[in-house]
Amino acid sequence: MDENLQRRLRDLGRAVFEAISESPDVNQALSQIRAHGYTLSMQLNCKKEPEASEADPEPKALPAADPVFRIDGQDLTFLRSIGIDPTRRMRRRR
Numbered sequence: 001m002d003e004n005l006q007r008r009l010r011d012l013g014r015a016v017f018e019a020i021s022e023s024p025d026v027n028q029a030l031s032q033i034r035a036h037g038y039t040l041s042m043q044l045n046c047k048k049e050p051e052a053s054e055a056d057p058e059p060k061a062l063p064a065a066d067p068v069f070r071i072d073g074q075d076l077t078f079l080r081s082i083g084i085d086p087t088r089r090m091r092r093r094r
Helices: 003-021 024-035 073-081
Strands: none
Touching: 003 024
């Protein structure tokens, strides 16, 4: 693997770690894992996709995954502070 790609993977790993470390849920899960005597490590790796041949000129599309949508306590507090209560049932129109 060339040096430029290794640097990009390190940068990606650092960015992913920073993004997930800000989550209270992630911090709680990590604390529980450490409390049981385990350590967690993350490894990023990549491989080059084969070149498209004349027999298969278009790459296959990956199926779209449905995004996971979760509202935590902080989100709920914020939404309620601006007058939005996602837990309240909607009223029917007349």
